[in-house]
Amino acid sequence: MDNTTDLIVVADSDESVHAGFKRLFGEHLTVVCFSDSENALQFLKQNHGVAVVFSCYNLPRLGGTAFLRAVETVAPQAARVMLTKETSAEAIKKALNEGHVFLFLEKPCMPKDLAGAVEMALAHHKQIAKDRLLLERTLAGSVKLLIDMMNLFHPEAFRRTGTVRKQALKLARLLKIEKTWELEMAVMLSPLGEALLPKQILARYRAARSLTEQERDILNRSPAQTRDLLKNIPQLETVAEYLYLSARGFDGSGFPKEGPKGEELPMIPRIIKLLTDLWYASPETGPDAAAFEALTINRRKYDPKILELAKAALMDEVPEEKNKQIAECYIRSLQPGDILIDDALTENSRELVLSRGHMLTPTTIRRLEHFHHTVGVRQPVRVERHMVVDPEEVQADVV
Structure with a gap:
């Protein structure tokens, strides 16, 4: 196993299990162990980068199934693994249906089997994190488009x-x-x-x-x-x-x-x-x-x-003047990433078209052009122009 900075949490009342995890994975992973559900959940609430959570079935306080169900809420990207002596169909069914576990391992577990389970759980966690990031970017772009549309009205x-x-x-x-x-x-x-x-x-x-x-x-x-x-x-x-x-x-x-x-x-x-x-x-x-x-x-x-x-x-x-300048532009000269210093108003009625502080995107620039061609927009427009702009942010409306 390559050295990583991945963090795994072990919730088990058996101290020998804690020692075993640290012996097997302590050189490659950050391993944090707890003997009850309450302290483990408190740690998870304060540390959002946990990759894998192991739990025994008969965990003090909540019990293993309820604990892993709570983990799904506080650490949704962490892979959840049940490690227990309980092998009844009822225990397995509860772990899968209620705890939504990724893996169910039987004690005692051979070191090579445990190492393989950790590898699979880490890969699962990384895939969840990757999918989540993609979804967040897509959703952020959709929300930005929604906001621009609502701004029209x-x-x-x-x-x-x-x-x-x-x-x-x-x-x-x-x-x-x-x-x-x-x-x-x-x-x-x-x-x-x-x-x-x-x-x-x-x-x-x-x-x-x-x-x-x-x-x-x-x-x-x-x-x-x-x-x-x-x-x-x-x-x-x-x-x-x-x-x-x-x-x-x-x-x-x-x-x-x-x-x-x-x-x-x-x-x-x-x-x-x-x-x-x-x-x-x-x-x-x-x-x-x-x-x-x-x-x-x-x-x-x-x-x-x-x-x-x-x-x-x-x-x-x-505002810091480093890496940015104030420019007075006609609409044809506006650029994605420019930030409006003043409200953009129509020429005669002075109705609000776009509010100050708005970062311009291709969509909002086209909107200003449309208003200018139909009712006229007061020009020049004062903008704050950054010399380096995050292309993902200004193109967020392109989904």
């Missing part, structure tokens, strides 16, 4: 996504969130329910005018509309649930009336709640002291750690 609702996405990724780095795909999807899709609301309600809300109880109820239920739209799309079920909770305060206020609060509230809804409210409180130039003061007045609604991080990292943010 509801530019006001989606104008914040470019700015909030950058801020969310910055906070994710500070919070040491390694996997940001679900966070990015949640940010991009967060205005979806809002875009389906009556425009008069949105206009009154944005102008800080009073709303009737019925209008406020309709506004508060927009996260539920988003969840209902997304929950049936494969791989977006979790994102849909995050968005459903994105209007709920850290203190339990907001929508829905019943649900998790405090540390039980997932991290992604906490981030979206804070950054959405910050965007509405901020001037066109970005977050400032007054915007954070407005959030501080209602500080109980926000995770205090995220609020302090955001204040330190985002207030009066001055």
